[in-house]
Amino acid sequence: xxxxxxxxxxxxxxxxxxxxxxxxxxxxxxxxxxxxxxxxxxxxxxxxxxxxxxxxxxxxxxxxxxxxxxxxxxxxxxxxxxxxxxxxxxxxxxxxxxxxxxxxxxxxxxxxxxxxxxxxxxxxxxxxxxxxxxxxxxxxxxxxxxxxxxxxxxxxxxxxxxxxxxxxxxxxxxxxxxxxxxxxxxxxxxxxxxxxxxxxxxxxxxxxxxxxxxxxxxxxxxxxxxxxxxxxxxxxxxxxxxxxxxxxxxxxxxxxxxxxxxxxxxxxxxxxxxxxxxxxxxxxxxxxxxxxxxxxxxxxxxxx
Amino acid sequence: xxxxxxxxxxxxxxxxxxxxxxxxxxxxxxxxxxxxxxxxxxxxxxxxxxxxxxxxxxxxxxxxxxxxxxxxxxxxxxxxxxxxxxxxxxxxxxxxxxxxxxxxxxxxxxxxxxxxxxxxxxxxxxxxxxxxxxxxxxxxxxxxxxxxxxxxxxxxxxxxxxxxxxxxxxxxxxxxxxxxxxxxxxxxxxxxxxxxxxxxxxxxxxxxxxxxxxxxxxxxxxxxxxxxxxxxxxxxxxxxxxxxxxxxx
Numbered sequence: 001x002x003x004x005x006x007x008x009x010x011x012x013x014x015x016x017x018x019x020x021x022x023x024x025x026x027x028x029x030x031x032x033x034x035x036x037x038x039x040x041x042x043x044x045x046x047x048x049x050x051x052x053x054x055x056x057x058x059x060x061x062x063x064x065x066x067x068x069x070x071x072x073x074x075x076x077x078x079x080x081x082x083x084x085x086x087x088x089x090x091x092x093x094x095x096x097x098x099x100x101x102x103x104x105x106x107x108x109x110x111x112x113x114x115x116x117x118x119x120x121x122x123x124x125x126x127x128x129x130x131x132x133x134x135x136x137x138x139x140x141x142x143x144x145x146x147x148x149x150x151x152x153x154x155x156x157x158x159x160x161x162x163x164x165x166x167x168x169x170x171x172x173x174x175x176x177x178x179x180x181x182x183x184x185x186x187x188x189x190x191x192x193x194x195x196x197x198x199x200x201x202x203x204x205x206x207x208x209x210x211x212x213x214x215x216x217x218x219x220x221x222x223x224x225x226x227x228x229x230x231x232x233x234x235x236x237x238x239x240x241x242x243x244x245x246x247x248x249x250x251x252x253x254x255x256x257x258x259x260x261x262x263x264x265x266x267x268x269x270x271x272x273x274x275x276x277x278x279x280x281x282x283x284x285x286x287x288x289x290x291x292x293x294x295x296x297x298x299x300x301x302x303x304x
Numbered sequence: 305x306x307x308x309x310x311x312x313x314x315x316x317x318x319x320x321x322x323x324x325x326x327x328x329x330x331x332x333x334x335x336x337x338x339x340x341x342x343x344x345x346x347x348x349x350x351x352x353x354x355x356x357x358x359x360x361x362x363x364x365x366x367x368x369x370x371x372x373x374x375x376x377x378x379x380x381x382x383x384x385x386x387x388x389x390x391x392x393x394x395x396x397x398x399x400x401x402x403x404x405x406x407x408x409x410x411x412x413x414x415x416x417x418x419x420x421x422x423x424x425x426x427x428x429x430x431x432x433x434x435x436x437x438x439x440x441x442x443x444x445x446x447x448x449x450x451x452x453x454x455x456x457x458x459x460x461x462x463x464x465x466x467x468x469x470x471x472x473x474x475x476x477x478x479x480x481x482x483x484x485x486x487x488x489x490x491x492x493x494x495x496x497x498x499x500x501x502x503x504x505x506x507x508x509x510x511x512x513x514x515x516x517x518x519x520x521x522x523x524x525x526x527x528x529x530x531x532x533x534x535x536x537x538x539x540x541x542x543x544x545x546x547x548x549x550x551x552x553x
Binding site for chain 1: 345346347348392445446469472473474475476477478480483484487491501502503504507508526527537538539542543546547549551
């Protein structure tokens with residue numbers, strides 16, 4: 001598969017702060033590629049460079065073979081960009097916004113309507129409503145429609161699901177899967193680790209550096225080793241007690257249980273006895289299945 | 305809520321109508337002292353409107369109740385002094401220092417200035433923030449900002465703190481540290497009323513309500529809800545309860 005986005009040694013500094021440090025990444029054509037990292041990791045800066053809104057201090061990047069610095073005008077016509085903050089015109093109506101973005105790219109609204117029909121269809125009930133008066137979910141659908149109206153080869157989505165409920169998030173990812181079927185490459189950033197598992201490949205980013213890149217399945221391999229679940233009726237004392245136990249590297253909440261990352265030689269049976277001696281009578285420890293969230297916590301910890 | 309628990313929030317048939325639209329439709333709930341109450345719902349279910357009424361920022365069009373012992377209709381101003389409020393979207397002034405933020409919020413909540421000073425010193429020490437007091441908030445890392453935002457909302461020792469999506473967009477490690485802070489505050493008797501879209505966080509709550517289209521569709525402890533809906537996780541419970549929602553904020 002060809003790489004449609006190629007990023008080579010990109011560095012970006014804002015006075016004292018290094019927002020991106022020697023970032024190198026390739027995004028295969030036709031894939032859904034996830035950029036996973038917390039607020040402040042440098043995700044938005046990377047989007048701004050790929051969309052030609054900022055120039056890098058060092059390094060090069062191309063999208064569909066077009067250089068982000070030299071070919072910025074042409075590059076802008078092959079990408080669709082949905083920034084994190086709602087950036088449509090609140091005082092234009094739903095259909096005016098769509099027409100406006102179509103005319104910016106020199107296309108008619110109907111030309112590529114098939115692409116946005118499943119998304120825009122849900123907005124057709126209120127074509128005359130001001131964009132600023134739409135609900136969060138509807139704003140998101142309109143923004144996505146506007147980003148797609150010129151049929152871009154690459155769709156760049158910066159945290160599209162922050163603040164969105166679990167059901168709507170699933171629906172949004174179903175829409176992305178449909179767009180992928182139509183051949184559009186998607187680079188999407190998120191701080192929801194469960195979404196990482198819906199990507200073909202992901203890059204974990206923290207403090208301006210890429211920590212790791214691979215398929216989600218490959219990244220979590222080997223993570224289950226030495227990882228346990230722990231539970232008791234009194235969870236907070238259990239958390240504190242586990243952190244003091246020998247052989248425990250890290251212990252953190254994980255939904256209804258705690259996850260305990262341990263070193264070689266950790267003996268769960270002994271640990272249970274130890275916890276019971278400390279008054280946690282119903283403490284249980286049993287093997288856990290690690291996921292991207294565990295990986296991120298581990299990498300973030302090692303990174304200080 | 306356990307029977308012997310002191311009630312700090314009690315509302316009955318709370319309703320808010322905007323014209324022909326019923327944003328909040330007869331919700332009834334009680335929250336006990338020290339509980340961590342998770343107030344869940346799909347976007348547009350009416351959570352924010354309900355929360356605004358509980359905080360004394362908006363009057364119900366029907367129903368009523370008390371928060372921290374004060375009537376939400378006739379004593380809204382009293383309520384504001386006895387609660388804390390924090391949201392992810394806006395909670396601190398980036399261009400003020402750590403100390404200036406604490407001082408500002410504590411003053412707004414009505415604390416006396418000498419109490420603010422001594423309490424802030426105490427908090428700086430416990431949190432290990434002594435050398436940060438004169439740093440601009442925009443220059444401190446996210447994890448610290450979260451601790452500070454929670455502290456700013458609770459320095460005046462409110463009975464209840466309302467947290468509106470406090471962890472939106474935050475990384476897994478920082479989210480967990482934040483929840484440990486919630487646990488500690490709750491073990492010291494503070495009541496926590498929290499909204500979130502991270503359903504693993506729902507598991508950490510003492511009790512949960514799930515709002516759908518203005519109404520409370522489910523209300524119980526995470527363990528009992530999972531049992532009732534034959535679900536392994538709160539994520540599954542939420543999907544079952546919220547899947548037929550008609551509204552989206």
